[in-house]
Amino acid sequence: MIDSHCHLNHEQFADDRAAAINRARAAGLTAMIAIGFDLASSEAALRLSSAEADVWAAVGVHPHDASTYGPEVERRLREMAAHPKVVAIGEIGLDYHYNHSPQPVQRDAFASQLALARDVGLPVVIHCREAHDDLFAEYEQSGLGTPCVMHCWSGSVAQAHRAIEDGMHLGIAGVLTFKKRGELGDVVRAVPEDRLLIETDAPYLAPVPHRGKRNEPAYVSLVCAQLARDRDAAPEHIARVTTSNALRLFSRLRMTA
Ligand SMILES: [Zn+2]
Numbered sequence: 001m002i003d004s005h006c007h008l009n010h011e012q013f014a015d016d017r018a019a020a021i022n023r024a025r026a027a028g029l030t031a032m033i034a035i036g037f038d039l040a041s042s043e044a045a046l047r048l049s050s051a052e053a054d055v056w057a058a059v060g061v062h063p064h065d066a067s068t069y070g071p072e073v074e075r076r077l078r079e080m081a082a083h084p085k086v087v088a089i090g091e092i093g094l095d096y097h098y099n100h101s102p103q104p105v106q107r108d109a110f111a112s113q114l115a116l117a118r119d120v121g122l123p124v125v126i127h128c129r130e131a132h133d134d135l136f137a138e139y140e141q142s143g144l145g146t147p148c149v150m151h152c153w154s155g156s157v158a159q160a161h162r163a164i165e166d167g168m169h170l171g172i173a174g175v176l177t178f179k180k181r182g183e184l185g186d187v188v189r190a191v192p193e194d195r196l197l198i199e200t201d202a203p204y205l206a207p208v209p210h211r212g213k214r215n216e217p218a219y220v221s222l223v224c225a226q227l228a229r230d231r232d233a234a235p236e237h238i239a240r241v242t243t244s245n246a247l248r249l250f251s252r253l254r255m256t257a
């Protein structure tokens with residue numbers, strides 16, 4: 001099992017990062033991808049991945065922080081992307097729910113980092129909240145077809161079909177275990193199994209029965225179990241398929257156990 005999206009680099013793991021990683025290993029995880037959201041957290045993800053064989057890194061600037069994106073940040077991301085433990089550029093994208101950065105600035109930073117990913121030959125991890133139409137438009141207009149995952153999928157079934165047509169993968173998070181999960185149950189049944197990844201987005205969005213508490217990579221097994229119930233499949237099957245999907249998408253990723 002792979003947690004394809006977590007923030008072990010987040011300060012909320014400052015006191016027990018090593019213990020959280022060990023609990024993930026005990027839960028059967030063979031890899032965790034620590035995702036950067038600004039320059040400092042990208043550096044932290046890279047440091048952590050250099051120290052732990054089964055932790056990998058993604059480096060990038062989140063739409064919240066798009067205003068901080070510029071030539072100097074891009075230069076540093078490009079430098080980090082050459083490291084063998086960096087498996088993706090991310091998380092990048094659009095977030096029109098919070099609008100912490102102005103929308104045109106978010107679109108520019110997204111387009112620049114899509115191009116950067118193409119240059120360095122890495123897939124991208126996309127964050128998208130209440131911005132699906134613009135995000136698909138930007139992605140399609142780029143004409144790059146950069147391999148990607150839309151992490152923590154929150155769109156409709158119709159939007160999921162568009163993502164699949166665009167060649168995207170969908171990252172399924174703990175929201176799948178919530179009572180109020182909108183169309184997500186229908187989405188995971190409608191998507192071909194070779195496009196599904198599982199993730200925690202820890203420390204956020206802890207799955208039931210940990211909802212409201214700090215999330216951690218070990219809990220990805222709960223997402224796996226729920227996905228298995230929704231797709232009428234064995235959890236072992238879902239674990240195996242989502243693992244091989246992650247290995248195919250993140251081509252630098254290697255299993256250590
Ligand atoms: Zn995100």
Ligand SMILES: [Zn+2]
Nearest residue numbers: 005035091201
């Ligand atoms: Zn995230």
